[in-house]
Every structure is written in C-alpha cells, then in structure tokens.
Amino acid sequence: MNVENAQAQMRKGVLEYCILTILMNGEAYPSEIIEELKKAQLNILEGTLYPLLTRLKNANLLEYRWKESLLGPPRKYYSITNNGITFYHQLHDTWISLQQSVHIITNHSNKQSN
Amino acid sequence: MNNIINLNISGQSIPMDHSAYKIISEYINWIRIYFSQKVDEIEIIQDFESRIAELLYNKIKEGTDYVTSFHAQNVIDTIGSPEQIAADHGDTFQAYTSHDYSNYNNRNNHYKKLYKDESNKVISGVCSGIGNFYKIDPLIIRILFILMTLAWGTSILIYLILWIVLPSEKNNVIQSEKLIRSTHNKVLGGVASGIARYFNAEPVLIRLLFILPLLGTIFLNIINIFSDADRFFEAGIPISFLLYIFLWICIPKDTKVEKKNDINSNLQSNNNNNLNVRNATIHHSYSIPKDNYPAIERSNIFTTLLKIIAGFFLFIINFILLGLLCAAFAFILGIENIEQNKFPLIELILPQSDDKWLFWLSIITIIAIPLYYAIIGLIRLFSTKNLSLNNITHYILSILFVLGIFNIINMGKSIKDTISHTNSVNEEFILPFTKGKDIILTRDNLFNNDNNQLLYLINDSTYALKNITYEVKQGKDTTLKIIINKKSSGRNFEEAKIYANALQNSYSYDSTEQSITLPTFNIIKKGIPFRFQQTQITIETPSDARVLVKDIPLRYHNSNFHLFNYNVSLASGMKNSEVDSLGYLILNNSKR
Numbered sequence: 001m002n003v004e005n006a007q008a009q010m011r012k013g014v015l016e017y018c019i020l021t022i023l024m025n026g027e028a029y030p031s032e033i034i035e036e037l038k039k040a041q042l043n044i045l046e047g048t049l050y051p052l053l054t055r056l057k058n059a060n061l062l063e064y065r066w067k068e069s070l071l072g073p074p075r076k077y078y079s080i081t082n083n084g085i086t087f088y089h090q091l092h093d094t095w096i097s098l099q100q101s102v103h104i105i106t107n108h109s110n111k112q113s114n
Numbered sequence: 115m116n117n118i119i120n121l122n123i124s125g126q127s128i129p130m131d132h133s134a135y136k137i138i139s140e141y142i143n144w145i146r147i148y149f150s151q152k153v154d155e156i157e158i159i160q161d162f163e164s165r166i167a168e169l170l171y172n173k174i175k176e177g178t179d180y181v182t183s184f185h186a187q188n189v190i191d192t193i194g195s196p197e198q199i200a201a202d203h204g205d206t207f208q209a210y211t212s213h214d215y216s217n218y219n220n221r222n223n224h225y226k227k228l229y230k231d232e233s234n235k236v237i238s239g240v241c242s243g244i245g246n247f248y249k250i251d252p253l254i255i256r257i258l259f260i261l262m263t264l265a266w267g268t269s270i271l272i273y274l275i276l277w278i279v280l281p282s283e284k285n286n287v288i289q290s291e292k293l294i295r296s297t298h299n300k301v302l303g304g305v306a307s308g309i310a311r312y313f314n315a316e317p318v319l320i321r322l323l324f325i326l327p328l329l330g331t332i333f334l335n336i337i338n339i340f341s342d343a344d345r346f347f348e349a350g351i352p353i354s355f356l357l358y359i360f361l362w363i364c365i366p367k368d369t370k371v372e373k374k375n376d377i378n379s380n381l382q383s384n385n386n387n388n389l390n391v392r393n394a395t396i397h398h399s400y401s402i403p404k405d406n407y408p409a410i411e412r413s414n415i416f417t418t419l420l421k422i423i424a425g426f427f428l429f430i431i432n433f434i435l436l437g438l439l440c441a442a443f444a445f446i447l448g449i450e451n452i453e454q455n456k457f458p459l460i461e462l463i464l465p466q467s468d469d470k471w472l473f474w475l476s477i478i479t480i481i482a483i484p485l486y487y488a489i490i491g492l493i494r495l496f497s498t499k500n501l502s503l504n505n506i507t508h509y510i511l512s513i514l515f516v517l518g519i520f521n522i523i524n525m526g527k528s529i530k531d532t533i534s535h536t537n538s539v540n541e542e543f544i545l546p547f548t549k550g551k552d553i554i555l556t557r558d559n560l561f562n563n564d565n566n567q568l569l570y571l572i573n574d575s576t577y578a579l580k581n582i583t584y585e586v587k588q589g590k591d592t593t594l595k596i597i598i599n600k601k602s603s604g605r606n607f608e609e610a611k612i613y614a615n616a617l618q619n620s621y622s623y624d625s626t627e628q629s630i631t632l633p634t635f636n637i638i639k640k641g642i643p644f645r646f647q648q649t650q651i652t653i654e655t656p657s658d659a660r661v662l663v664k665d666i667p668l669r670y671h672n673s674n675f676h677l678f679n680y681n682v683s684l685a686s687g688m689k690n691s692e693v694d695s696l697g698y699l700i701l702n703n704s705k706r
Binding site: 004008009012024030037044045046047048051053058072076103 | 145157158167194197201203204
C-alpha cells in the first residue's frame with residue numbers, strides 16, 4: 001500500500017464525475033477536456049483519458065461524432081447522452097453528500113485534535 | 115546518409131528518422147499489448163494511434179521535414195509514458211520483450227473465432243463476421259457470395275448453415291480497409307481505381323485486367339493463331355463487361371474515406387538526394403481501419419487511351435440504339451405510309467391486336483433506357499460535369515427495363531404459339547385441253563409490280579402478299595389440271611384450316627387460247643391475322659404438251675422426275691433455245 005496508489009484511487013473516483021460535468025457544458029474534444037482539467041489543477045494524462053472516455057461511451061453515458069479537421073485526421077467530438085445526464089445527476093448528489101460527510105468528519109476530527 | 119522511414123500510423127504516413135522510429139514503434143507496441151488485456155481494446159488503441167499520428171503530423175506541419183527522436187519523445191511525454199499510464203491504472207509498469215510481442219500476435223490469431231458481426235449486418239452479419247476474421251472488407255465477401263450463387267446456388271446453402279452455426283457478436287469495428295469506388299481518380303465509374311486503392315495496386319493494372327479479354331481476342335485475331343485460348347478470351351468479353359457493371363452497382367462511393375490531402379507528396383517533392391526513404395508499417399495481427407490517402411494521381415497516356423476506347427464503344431452503342439429508336443418510332447407513327455418493302459403490320463402478328471401498344475411500349479423501353487445510360491456515360495467520360503441521379507431513378511429505370519424484356523419474351527412465346535400448327539386446303543380443277551396446242555402460263559400483274567414489292571396494303575386491314583409458289587408437272591395422262599394448295603399456321607389445326615381457307619386468290623382460264631392467268635398475290639381479308647399463309651399452285655400438263663411460261667418463277671418436274679428451277683429473271687445459265695423471241699420460256703420442247 002503506497003500513497004501514490006491511494007492518491008490515484010481518490011482521483012479516479014472523481015474523474016468520471018468531473019468529465020461528465022465538463023461535458024454537461026457542451027461538446028468537447030479530448031484535448032479540450034484535458035485543458036479544462038488542467039485549469040482546475042487536476043492533471044491527467046491523455047493516455048488515461050482515452051480509455052476512460054471509451055469506457056464511458058460504451059456504457060452509453062457519452063457519445064461522439066467525427067469532426068473533420070483541416071489540421072489532419074478527423075477527431076472525435078464527445079457529448080453527453082441522456083443516460084449520461086441522469087448518471088451525472090446521481091453522481092452529483094453522491095458528491096454533494098460525500099462532501100458534507102467528509103466535511104463533518106474532518107471538522108469533527110479537527111475539533112477532537114484541537 | 116539518413117535513413118528516413120515513412121511509418122504508417124492510423125492511416126497517416128509519417129516520415130521519421132531511425133531513432134524516432136524505434137521510439138515510436140516501441141511505444142505503440144507497448145500500448146497494444148498493455149491494452150490487449152482490457153475490454154474495448156481495439157477502440158482504445160485506435161484512439162492512441164490516432165492521437166500519436168495527429169501530434170506527429172503537427173510536428174511536420176510546424177516545419178520539419180521528418181520526425182526526430184526529440185519530437186517523438188515529446189509526443190510520448192504529452193500523451194503519457196508507459197510507466198505513467200500503468201501507474202494511473204493502478205498497475206505496475208512492465209516492459210515487454212519480443213517474446214511478449216510474439217505471444218501477443220499468436221494469441222490474437224489463436225483465439226480468434228469466426229462469428230457473425232451483428233453490429234454491421236445487412237442480413238445476418240455472416241459476411242461481416244467472415245470479413246472481420248480474414249481482415250477483408252465485408253463487401254467483398256458479400257460480392258463473392260452473390261457471384262457464387264451463379265454456381266448452382268452453392269452459396270445460399272453455405273450462408274444458411276453459417277447463419278445457424280456461427281455465434282453472434284457485436285463488435286462495432288470494421289477491421290479492414292473499406293472497398294469504395296474512387297471519385298476523383300476514375301475513368302468510367304471508379305471501379306478499377308477503387309479496387310486498386312484497396313489492394314494498394316496501380317489502377318492501370320486493374321483496368322488492364324478488365325479489358326484483358328478484349329485485348330486478348332484482338333491480339334489473337336491479329337496474329338491469326340486460334341487455339342482454345344481464343345474461346346476463353348471471347349467468352350471473357352461479356353463476362354468482364356457484366357462483372358464491371360455488377361461491381362459498379364455494388365461498390366459505393368465514399369468521399370470521407372477518400373481524402374484529398376497527401377502529405378507524402380509534399381515530402382517527396384522536397385526530398386533531398388541524401389535522404390533514403392522507405393515505407394513501413396508496424397506489424398500487427400489485425401488491421402485497424404485505415405483512412406488511406408489516395409495514390410498520387412498521374413495523368414497517363416494509357417488512361418487517355420482507355421478513355422478513347424471506352425468512348426468509341428459507347429459512341430457506337432449510342433448510334434445503334436438511336437437508330438433503333440428512330441426506326442421504332444417510324445413504325446409506330448408512320449404506319450399509314452407503308453409503301454416500302456416491310457413486314458406485315460405488327461398487330462396482325464400479335465395474338466391479340468390490343469397488345470400492339472404494349473409491344474411498342476416495351477420495345478421503346480428496351481431501347482431508350484440503355485440509350486439513356488449510354489449517353490450519360492459518354493458525357494461523363496469526356497466532361498467534368500457531375501451528372502448524378504437518384505438511386506430511386508436507377509431502381510425505377512432498371513425495373514422498367516427488366517419488365518420490358520420480360521414482356522417482349524412473353525410476347526415472343528405467344529407469337530410462337532399462334533403459329534404452332536399448320537394445316538392446308540386443296541382444290542383441284544380439271545381444265546379443258548386441246549391436244550396439239552401449246553399451254554400458255556402468265557400471271558396477272560396486279561398492282562403493276564415492277565419493283566418486286568412483297569406486301570401491299572389494299573385498305574384498312576386487307577392486304578396482299580406476294581408469296582405464291584408455282585410448279586409445273588408433266589403428268590402421265592392426257593388431262594390438264596390446276597391444283598391450288600393453300601397453307602396456313604394457327605394455334606391449332608382447326609384454326610389453321612380456317613385461315614388457310616380464308617386465303618383468296620383466283621386464276622382465269624381462256625380455253626380458246628389455252629392460256630391460264632395465274633394470281634400473283636394472296637389476298638388476306640379484314641380480320642385474318644398474318645400466320646405465314648402460303649399458296650402453291652401446281653399445273654399438271656399432259657405428257658406431250660408444250661408449255662410456254664411468261665415471267666413466272668417456277669419449278670418444273672418433267673416426266674423423268676428431273677427438277678428444274680427457273681428464276682423469273684431468266685438470266686445467265688439459260689440456253690437461248692429455251693426462250694423464244696417473245697420472252698416465253700418453253701418447257702417440254704423436245705417432245706414436239
């Protein structure tokens with residue numbers, strides 16, 4: 001058990017939620033998704049994002065269409081599906097309640113250690 | 115000297131030097147093996163390779179001629195190194211050896227099943243499954259199945275068995291190059307170019323294959339060597355023609371797959387002489403869909419020559435069809451004005467006269483529809499205008515054409531039925547004869563028939579046919595007889611007899627002159643259709659009588675049963691003693 005593993009696990013947990021959130025705002029290329037995450041200090045490798053996006057697509061939470069690009073080959077342009085929107089809302093509720101729970105526990109333990 | 119390798123990644127050809135090639139190919143191979151253990155392996159690997167290609171392509175566009183190890187490492191750092199990717203997934207990084215690579219390749223081959231691909235099916239996915247298994251475009255498998263149906267329906271049985279036996283899967287990925295018709299490198303329909311593109315061959319060679327039977331036939335005819343080979347080539351001409359048209363119909367166009375950029379041409383044109391360029395692909399056990407760039411278009415003398423040959427044939431076809439069309443219209447519209455030597459009115463041949471319009475409609479359809487396509491083909495061949503039609507129009511025209519052909523064949527059968535039986539009627543008359551006097555035979559000159567016309571329209575639906583045959587027989591006894599035999603065809607014997615009876619022709623006999631005037635024409639009255647009616651008139655003469663014949667083509671049986679044929683022109687070959695000063699042919703002269 002090392003800390004990098006645990007950190008990766010934590011990140012992995014919220015990653016799906018963050019991606020769905022980004023796509024709730026509109027269609028995006030994978031590179032744009034990475035940009036958004038980077039701005040929020042959530043660095044993720046492209047090599048991690050692509051498998052994840054494919055997995056979400058095969059779970060019917062996302063879909064993509066090919067967009068022709070003058071700069072080279074066509075690229076996948078991802079958007080969220082109706083299933084994905086439902087999923088997002090459920091994750092959102094979970095996130096909110098998790099936040100509250102963790103907030104309570106950390107406050108409680110802070111009080112205790114004070 | 116630098117070794118430049120054009121590596122094919124995700125359908126793009128990226129030039130790079132040797133060290134970059136090593137780095138990139140190792141990276142891609144690692145990605146493949148690592149993700150081969152996951153679900154959705156193919157799509158993920160596709161995404162990776164596509165992104166690698168995109169980033170490398172951008173490096174080229176930024177101004178470098180080829181990718182170096184610096185660029186390659188940069189790209190890997192952007193996407194993520196193998197160690198980082200493994201870590202992100204919670205795995206420990208594992209470098210792979212060549213042993214692992216070969217295991218990977220073998221495993222992929224060994225465990226690969228044959229299945230039906232339900233995500234890409236036309237009927238049941240059988241052809242898609244087979245295509246995925248062999249890495250061939252399912253379209254090719256479908257075409258082969260259809261062609262094999264010609265071999266006594268073999269493929270139908272095989273297909274049904276496969277449908278039942280193969281397991282189903284939904285793969286969502288076509289693992290082969292797509293077979294399409296080329297839109298911008300085409301001579302006729304882009305069939306040959308499309309096939310060449312699929313097999314990475316020269317379009318010229320494929321075109322050669324299609325016209326090989328024709329060339330072979332011409333060649334063998336020129337050098338005048340005939341063996342069994344010439345039958346092979348001759349048979350091949352319609353086969354290759356029909357095959358081309360069949361493929362033209364089956365293979366679709368797809369401009370998205372066929373892109374217009376070609377970065378290879380840029381590199382080749384900027385190529386320095388100390389760059390040694392070769393092409394490479396990373397060997398793998400299956401092909402990921404390639405969106406190939408089309409081959410660089412070379413305007414060939416050969417291509418132009420092919421265009422001229424094709425145009426020539428199309429032009430001739432157009433000419434013939436146009437002529438037929440005009441003739442058909444002339445028949446329909448100009449029927450009242452028949453003065454020339456034409457066969458009887460169509461309605462008299464057809465079983466029922468109402469069929470007349472259907473008949474002409476079918477004829478016009480059969481001529482006009484190919485004419486239409488031939489004209490469009492000609493226009494397309496020599497101009498850049500893109501005349502395209504709806505698929506629906508094609509379907510409708512093809513169906514009409516086939517209907518027309520069926521109709522004509524059906525009518526042909528019915529017509530055959532109407533003349534399936536023959537019957538005849540005989541009439542005999544004994545004419546008074548004076549011994550010692552000559553018998554004179556002439557014909558009535560109805561219609562002043564100087565130009566040898568065979569058919570006359572007397573009025574609406576009464577017509578005259580000049581098809582009477584004449585015979586003179588030297589009889590054994592002393593009577594002069596005229597025998598009229600009227601013959602006709604019909605649907606059955608009774609009908610044939612009725613039609614035979616309905617023939618009208620009349621002769622006249624002048625007993626003083628002993629001259630028989632024979633009819634020239636058969637008269638067929640209103641309501642009786644044309645059913646190959648004929649009349650044979652036989653004159654039996656006493657054995658010692660002399661017969662003088664004016665202007666009648668006849669057969670003459672003398673008493674020894676020798677047969678002489680006398681043509682009406684009485685031209686060469688006749689001895690002068692057989693024709694007298696008035697132009698009468700003298701028969702049986704020696705007996706005098």
